[in-house]
Amino acid sequence: MDKKSVNTGIISLSANLAEPYSEELMKHNMNVMPLTMENFEQYIDQLDAVIIRENAEQDVRHTCQLLVKIKESSDAFVWVFSPNTAVSMRIVYLQLGAVGVISDECKADELHLIISNSVQKRKNTKHINDESDDERLNEKDQSRSLVELNQRNSSVRIDGKKEIPLTKLEYRAIDFFYKNMNNAVTYQEIFEAVWEKEFDNKNYRVANLIFHLREKIEKDASNPILIQTVRSKGYMLAE
Known part of the structure; x- marks a missing residue:
């Protein structure tokens, strides 16, 4: 995969991400990888972003499992794309590491901007974060x-x-x-x-x-x- 592109994994559970969303992402130099619960761990270290496409009524357990596993093995941004998710479950998803829960009202160009803005912000602040990590380690060693x-x-x-x-x-x-x-x-x-x-x-x-x-x-x-x-x-x- 092109390292300069934003590598985005799509994990579809009982609902699929509509084609216009994938097409919009690919138009903006994003590599879109369709993944499953069974194979996503093989590719997770290559991804900048992950979208979990679920049906809120059927997939809560699997979504929670995915969020935990992704958090364990990757620092990729994760969004849950879901219709009519209850507030209580949105909070749980955020607690488990999702950076956001996206509803079906989200447009294709909006989804692209959400992902690209987050990834770009990380790239712009990486140097600052590295320096902060060094400071935290020094503070921990000292006290x-x-x-x-x-x-x-x-x-x-x-x-x-x-x-x-x-x-x-x-x-x-x-x-x-x-x-x-x-x-x-x-x-x-x-x-x-x-x-x-x-x-x-x-x-x-x-x-x-x-x-x-x-x-x-x-x-x-x-x-x-x-x-x-x-x-x-x-x-x-x-x-």
């Missing part, structure tokens, strides 16, 4: 975070600051991470420790829990330092 758990209060204290109250599931998760400090734990291990039942392959439930936990304990939940993602495996609490 590691101290994590203190309070089982009685179901709370956590970071660097001796004010206690942060957690839900029962959030506390179980941070306690499990704490017991495995600086070691990666899998989605299955987290699920069984937190929900105390056999793993049901619902990775999105773990991802959703970690999203809320990060919102509470990280200085910047979008750039987590404490709870780190271990690609293709799970998470790790780093101190």
Whole structure:
């Protein structure tokens, strides 16, 4: 594939992306790759953007699985293209890594602009982001975070600051991470420790829990330092 082009994968579930959308993308120097749930992982590292075309009434489970898997193995932008998605599910999709949920009212030229603007913005800011990453790593080396758990209060204290109250599931998760400090734990291990039942392959439930936990304990939940993602495996609490 042409490296100068924007490589866009289209994963169609029980609904297909209409031809005018693909044609519009290709008109603007975008390589469009039709993919499936079975083969998308073979090509994910080549993609700048992914569109999941779903039917909101039938494909929620598969869409959540795809979002979790893509987030584990790629930094591609992901949009869910879906008719009549409930607000509650739009929030879940965004929590699992989608950058947006697009309705059928979106026009072909609008879709092209949404994707190209996002990808171009990333290219323009890549150098700045690289410098910020270096600064964050230096800060972490100079001052590691101290994590203190309070089982009685179901709370956590970071660097001796004010206690942060957690839900029962959030506390179980941070306690499990704490017991495995600086070691990666899998989605299955987290699920069984937190929900105390056999793993049901619902990775999105773990991802959703970690999203809320990060919102509470990280200085910047979008750039987590404490709870780190271990690609293709799970998470790790780093101190």
